[in-house]
Amino acid sequence: MFSSIKAKIIIFYLIIISLSLFALGLFLYLSLEKIIYDSIDSSLLSRAKALATLISEDGREFKFSDELMWEYSSQKSGYFFQIRKLDGTTVEKSASLKNLELPFQKGEEQISFKTIYLNKKPVRVVNFPISNLVIQCAENIDGRVELLEDYRRILSLSILALMVISTFGGFLIAKKALTPVKKISESIGRISESNLSERVDEKNIPSELKGLASSFNQTFDSLERAFNRQKQFVSDASHELRTPLSVILSHSEITLRRERSTEEYKNALIAIKDAAKIMLNMIERLLMLARLSSDRAELKFEEINLYSILKDVVKLLNPLAEQKDIKISIHGYEQLTTFGDRASLLELFTNVVDNAIKYNIQQGKVDIYIKENQDYALIEVKDTGVGMPEEDLDKVFDRFYRIDKARSGGIKGAGLGLSICKEIVRLHGGKMEIKSRIGEGTTVSIYLERGKNVVQG
Ligand SMILES: Nc1ncnc2c1ncn2[C@@H]1O[C@H](COP(=O)(O)OP(=O)(O)OP(=O)(O)O)[C@@H](O)[C@H]1O
Ligand SMILES: [Mg+2]
Structure with missing residues (x-):
């Protein structure tokens, strides 16, 4: 199968299309993922900064309004916060966290983001350090993770569909591209000993294959000429050899019809000998011509x-x-x-x-x-x-x-x-x-x- 040009074209085509579609899909997915996470992170950071403004400078007083606390009151709201000392002990946390904890490692003194799982739901967390505290703000991102997954599924399906369509397209292109080659080989197949004048039609052939078609035609032109010359030669040779042969035959037949004198037999034999000599000479020269027509190897x-x-x-x-x-x-x-x-x-x-x-x-x-x-x-x-x-x-x-x-x-x-x-x-x-x-x-x-x-x- 792999020796066929058509299969090679299709496979090559498929590899190129798959690689390009895969690269495009990956780029699209990663771009969307980045846009979504960037927007989540910047909103989380704003929330952490807002909380920071409500904490007294020494970090002991929290001026959180009821309205704010209500926003972080239940798990359904999807928003959480936890305020820790640098050693990790919790100073304050939102009601929405209940008995859960946002993960924390000591020494996280820079703004950092990570995705964790709370109650098996994906949650995005920002650690926002201020003087002697770290504010952790989190948001449930279940909906957006699902959105990204749907997007990935749709992308994969589209890529698969495009690959199927491209394979079919590749097959059609390969078939169309090879049609002229098929035509040439069909024409050549029709050329036989009895049909040497058949030629490849050079008019309706793409320019890339014109050279091939015309060399085939030239080869067959010279083959046909050689074949016709050979036919002519055989017919001429038989014709020329027939004359001395008929002389030999008629002399022998006439002489044998009745008893002849020695003189008459002698004359008949002389005529036969002359005709045979002519034949021998002709055959020798024909053989010489055949030898000379081959090549110069014998010279x-x-x-x-x-x-x-x-x-x-x-x-x-x-x-x-x-x-x-x-x-x-x-x-x-x-x-x-x-x-x-x-x-x-x-x-x-x-x-x-x-x-x-x-x-x-x-x-x-x-x-x-x-x-x-x-x-x-x-x-x-x-x-x-x-x-x-x-x-x-x-x-x-x-x-x-x-x-x-x-x-x-x-x-x-x-x-x-x-x-x-x-x-x-x-x-x-x-x-x-x-x-x-x-x-x-x-x-x-x-x-x-x-x-x-x-x-x-
Ligand atoms: N010098 C010449 N003068 C006049 N006619 C010639 C001369 N040479 C060749 N020809 C003509 O050309 C023809 C072909 O010559 P060619 O030598 O091939 O054959 P041939 O002499 O007839 O036979 P072969 O040479 O085979 O015995 C001759 O039959 C003759 O008519
Ligand atoms: Mg001569």
């Missing part, structure tokens, strides 16, 4: 010479370039290094140079420039190929995207190369740009972190 970063890695790429792809009589050249700083993972960078440059050859014209050119600027090492791969339309420049980084399948009809590819490049560049903290014009060629610029081996000038 081994080291200082890498850009010229030497690009030379390896050119060596690897030269046979392909020669088929189209394409000349590849590398220009620029031979010493410039970057900080990266060798295998991934090899894959990156191979894909870019492969495209520059694949989408180039016969006897075209591929020029690779190694440059540096203030912040980056820059590699530009420039070709004299068919180029790309402006509107496709963003999309070529999407998985399986190939521009105008009819145009690249003869050229094999899965549309995965540039999406792999994008992931590799992302993992290296770099960026990649493509500039292209139809019929004029394409320039791919790759910006990577500069290694320690910086070329000056």
